[in-house]
Amino acid sequence: MQVLPPADLAGITFQAATPTDLPRIAAFLSRAHPDSPVGTADLERADSFRLPGEVFRRTLALRGSELVGMAEVSVPRSENYPGWLVLEVAALPHEAAGDLPGVLLRLAEEYAVSQGGTTLLARVKEHWPERALYERAGYSEHDRLWPSTLDLRTLDFEAFAAEVAQAAATGVRLVPLSDFGPLDEPLQRRLYALIAALLRDVPSATPIKVWPFELWQQRYVPTLKHPEGLFLAVAPDGQWVGISELHMPIPQRPGTLHNGLTGVLPDWRGQRLALALKLAAARAALSRGFTQSRTSNHSINRPMLAINERLGFVREAAMVTVKKDV
Structure with a gap:
């Protein structure tokens, strides 16, 4: 295992993480931030997204044999602009007030700059x-970003009957992806085209960099194990004009699904289709035994925040992305 240069911190040793460390890293991160539990599968999935040669380093800080801190440098997934790198620094609560977090941040920044980093990001509640x-x-x-959770059992579907009727009056049908048959490449490309168009239009501080199809195929398609939870808005001419993703279970939160992208193409907005899509996906999730829907929305995405508030999503502490140019 590679030993990194020591810092002036008594009793702490630093070493580079390996894949075999993932279970204890997950346990460490969950101890550092109990309100954001992390599982080994979460880390494995994130690591699987990494491309060959991509900037990455995960540094562990140990006091004796105990993992007490970590620093990570990687390429951001949605803001993957040239020179942009994302840092993560964490320490156990009893170490947080000491010198360790600052040392870890310095190590991360030095490595990021050595790899051509010019804009550094970090995400922190x-x-x-x-x-x-x-x-x-x-x-x-x-x-x-505002994380929020909806108890699907509290949804009063009848309260939205008028809006659902307005959406239905357009002639648009709400259809699960599973109804279209096997997810072969032509179907993947059709789904990608819709998702890419909608992602480019998501209100955010920095425009989302959409992955090329081949990269999306590699990263996204393997997560689509439950296509019955992905709902599409299908126009009378057969065009796909909207989507709501409620198909991915969150292992660390039993009974919970991740509510990913919900959106409608510009020409079809204002017809309550996004609300109808979310309701259809919620009803399907309940029928499959799930009770919670968890999502995150950019703070400037006011239309979607308004929909979620009406549905009863309970907002949590914000996840803040901080930025520094170096």
């Missing part, structure tokens, strides 16, 4: 101690 660490180091808020 607004109440986590790391936020102050980043701010002291010159980072400022760049974007803000």
Whole structure:
């Protein structure tokens, strides 16, 4: 295992992580931030997205044999602009007030700059101690996402009957992806075209960089194990004009599905289709035994935040993206 240069921190050793460390890294991250539990499968999935030769380093800090801190440098997935890198620094609560977090951040920044990093990002919940660490180091808020959760059992579907009727009056049908048969490449390309068009239009501080089809195929398609939870809005002429993704279980939160992208193409907005899509996906999730829907929305995405508020999503502490140019 590669041993990294030591820092001036008594009792701490630093080493590069290996794939065999993932279970204890997941346990460490869950201890560092109990409100955001992480599973080994989450880390494995994130690591599987990494391309050969991509900038990446995960540094572990150990006090004796105990994992007490971590620093990571990687390529951001939605803001993968040239020179942009994302950092993650975490420490156990009893280490957070000491020198370790600052040392980890310095190690991460030095490595990022050595790899051509010019814009550094970090993501931190607004109440986590790391936020102050980043701010002291010159980072400022760049974007803000609101995580929220809906108890699907509380949904009063009848309360939205008028809006659902308005959506139905357009002639648009709400159809699960599973109804279209096997997810072969022609179907994948059709789905990709819709998702790519909608992602380019998501309100965010920085436009989302859409992956090329082949990369999307490699990263996204393997996650589509439950196509019955992905609902499409199908226009009378057969065109796909909207989507709501509620198909991916969250292992660390039993009974919970991740509510991914929900959106409608511009020409079809204003017809309550996004609301109808979310309701259809929610009804299907309940029928499959799921009770919770969890999502995140950019703070400037007011239309979707308004829909989620009407449905009863309960907002949590914001996930803040901070940014520093170096």
